Structure formats: C-alpha cells, structure tokens
Amino acid sequence: MTAPANMPAVGVAGITAAAAVAPxxxxTTYVVTTQLLPAAHPMTASVLRALPAGLLLLAMRPGIPPRGWRLRTAVLGMLNIGCFFPLLFIAAYRLPGGLASVVGALQPLIIIALTLMLRWGRPSLAHLLWGIVALIGVSLVSVTGGASFDLLGFGASVLGTVSMASGILLTRRWGTPPNTHPLNSTAWQLIVGGAAIVPLIPVFDRGPWDPTAGGLAGYAWLTFIGGALAYSLWFQGARTLAPTGIALLGVLSPVTAAVLGWVVLGQALTLVQIIGFVVALGGSLGGQLTPAYRSRAALRQAIS
Structure with a gap:
C-alpha cells in the first residue's frame, strides 16, 4: 500500500477504501446532471456542490485556519475546487466521446512528473507503469469512434488535470494545519473554491434556473454526498496516501460513469469497454499495492 512505512496495513487499507468512495x-455526476438537474447551468451546479458543503462542514468543525496557513488553504481551495471545477465543465462540454476522462487519467503521470521536477520524492518505476496501464484502460472505456478534438476543450482538460494534480501534491506535502481538525481544513477549501466560482455563473450559465423536485434532489446529492462526504474522504486520503496512489484511485470515476451509463441510461457496452474496465481497475489496484518510493529516505524527503 502507498503510505508512510510506519502506518499499519489495516489503517492504510481503510483509508484507501474510504478515499476510493470519492471518485x-x-x-455519478454525469447521470445526476443529465437526468435531474436543469440544463445549461454548470457553474450553479459547481457552486452548490462546493459552497453549501463547505459551510456544513464548517458548522460541524468551526474555526478559521491559523496564521501561516490561510494562504495555503486558499491555494488548495483554488487548485482543488475553484479552478478545477470550471475547467472540468468546460472540457466536458467541448470534448465529446469521453476524451476529457482520458486526459484526466493522465493525472498520476503528471504527479510523477511534478514530483521529479520539484524534487519532492522519487516515485517508483512500477507506479509509472501502473499509471500507463490505468490510462490505457480509461481510454478503452471512454473514447468512442465519434470523438472529436477541440483545442479550447483540450486545453481546459489539461489545465484542470494539472490543477487537481498540483492540489493533491500540495495537500500531501502540507498536510493539515496544527491543532486543526481535517474537516475544518476541507470546509475552507470548499468555501474558498465555491465562492471563487460564483462570479462565473452569469458568464457560463444560460436560461432560467427552475429546478424541479428531482433537480433539488440532484443538487442535494451533489452537496451532501458528492461534496461534503466525498471531499472529506478524498482529502483524508490525499493527506495520508502517496500522491500517485491517490491519483490512481481517480480512474474509478470514469469507470463508474460508464457503468451507470450502461445500467441506468441503457447505453451500449462493448467488448472493448469491458476490457478497458478490467485494465483500468487493474492499474488502480496495482498502484495501491505498489510502494510509492524507492526508499524510506526518499519518502522522508518527499513529505519533509
């Protein structure tokens, strides 16, 4: 398992399993968005996914970040939420055929590259190989023959992936402020990121916002489950597990979306996609079972 060497294996497995719940x-976001939410309101959905969830967690664990951590919290909030969400939606709207998911699957490889460039550790060759395996699997699951290329969408997808990868790296490196509950740190990231997206609503959203009862249920799902619960579990994993390992869990998101498209929406599932499922899950699992660094000294360097 990819975690500090002195952590019990049972604890690592539990944190990994909990973090896997998030992706x-x-x-489920695609099914919820297309089947329940009002159309053409991606930034409204982003804000309601982040801001109310952050306020809820803050009510549970009140307090403000200590001095010296406020800028760090703001940076993490922007990387993980404020920048990532808008770029994600732009890519999703402009890149058909699951191409955005494929670019997102590059995240483990981007983390490895950033780690080496910044000299924050020495990820193992095995993690690089598992990242490539996961990328191949997601490609088989997501890309269809009708996929087309859009420069703006591709650029947004790449920037979004780099933003989230940077957020994961810094979350692991910085950890949690002293004497601060992790939920409080998660709350402020969601609040900062959600607030930053609010001005984008009139720019990107179109038409009247008139949610139905189903729409309200969809927003509740995004807020409480996709926001408060999922990000609490994800950031716990990001603070504890190796960055490459946590990123490899991210491939579970497009795989889940494809399965739900088959089960709920009746979309066709080809033999190639089934093979892709197996390959992607194998890459993700292999990444969790592979030591993240070549030595304990390298690990100490990575988290110092």
Missing amino acids: IVWG
Missing part, C-alpha cells in the same frame, strides 16, 4: 461518487 466512485463523482462518477
């Missing part, structure tokens, strides 16, 4: 939940 699985996020994989």
Whole structure:
C-alpha cells in the first residue's frame, strides 16, 4: 500500500477504501446532471456542490485556519475546487466521446512528473507503469469512434488535470494545519473554491434556473454526498496516501460513469469497454499495492 512505512496495513487499507468512495461518487455526476438537474447551468451546479458543503462542514468543525496557513488553504481551495471545477465543465462540454476522462487519467503521470521536477520524492518505476496501464484502460472505456478534438476543450482538460494534480501534491506535502481538525481544513477549501466560482455563473450559465423536485434532489446529492462526504474522504486520503496512489484511485470515476451509463441510461457496452474496465481497475489496484518510493529516505524527503 502507498503510505508512510510506519502506518499499519489495516489503517492504510481503510483509508484507501474510504478515499476510493470519492471518485466512485463523482462518477455519478454525469447521470445526476443529465437526468435531474436543469440544463445549461454548470457553474450553479459547481457552486452548490462546493459552497453549501463547505459551510456544513464548517458548522460541524468551526474555526478559521491559523496564521501561516490561510494562504495555503486558499491555494488548495483554488487548485482543488475553484479552478478545477470550471475547467472540468468546460472540457466536458467541448470534448465529446469521453476524451476529457482520458486526459484526466493522465493525472498520476503528471504527479510523477511534478514530483521529479520539484524534487519532492522519487516515485517508483512500477507506479509509472501502473499509471500507463490505468490510462490505457480509461481510454478503452471512454473514447468512442465519434470523438472529436477541440483545442479550447483540450486545453481546459489539461489545465484542470494539472490543477487537481498540483492540489493533491500540495495537500500531501502540507498536510493539515496544527491543532486543526481535517474537516475544518476541507470546509475552507470548499468555501474558498465555491465562492471563487460564483462570479462565473452569469458568464457560463444560460436560461432560467427552475429546478424541479428531482433537480433539488440532484443538487442535494451533489452537496451532501458528492461534496461534503466525498471531499472529506478524498482529502483524508490525499493527506495520508502517496500522491500517485491517490491519483490512481481517480480512474474509478470514469469507470463508474460508464457503468451507470450502461445500467441506468441503457447505453451500449462493448467488448472493448469491458476490457478497458478490467485494465483500468487493474492499474488502480496495482498502484495501491505498489510502494510509492524507492526508499524510506526518499519518502522522508518527499513529505519533509
């Protein structure tokens, strides 16, 4: 398992399993958005996914970040939420055929590259290989023959992936402020990121916002499950597990979305996609079972 060497294996497995819930939940976003939410309001959905969830967690664990951590909290909030969400939606709207998911699956490889460039550790060759395996699997699951290329959408997808990868790296490196509950740190990231997206609503959203009862249920799902619960579990994993390992869990999101498209929406599931499922899950699992660093000294360097 990819975690500090002195952590019990049972504890690592539990944190990994909990963190895996987050991308699985996020994989439901496409079905919830297309079947329940009002159309053409992506930034409204982003804000309601982040801001109310952050306020809820803050009510549970009140307090403000200590001095010296406020800028760090703001940076993490922007990387993980404020920048990532808008770029994600732009990519999703402009890149058909699951191409955005494929670019997102590059995240483990981007984390490895950033780690080496910044000299924050020495990820193992095995993690690089598992990242490539996961990328191949997601490609088989997501890309269809009708996929087309859009420069703006591709650029947004790449920037969004780099933003989230940077957020994961810094979350692991910085950890949690002293004497601060992790939920409080998660709350402020959601609040900062959600607030930053509010001005984008009149720019990107179109038409009247008139949610039905189903729409309200969809927003509640995004807020409480996709926001408060999922990000609490995800950031716990990001603070504890190796960055490459947590990123490899992210491939569960497009896999879940494809499965739900088959089960709920009746979309066709090809033999190639089934093979892709197996390959992607194998890459994700292999990444969790592989030591993240070549030595304990390298690990100490990575988290110092």
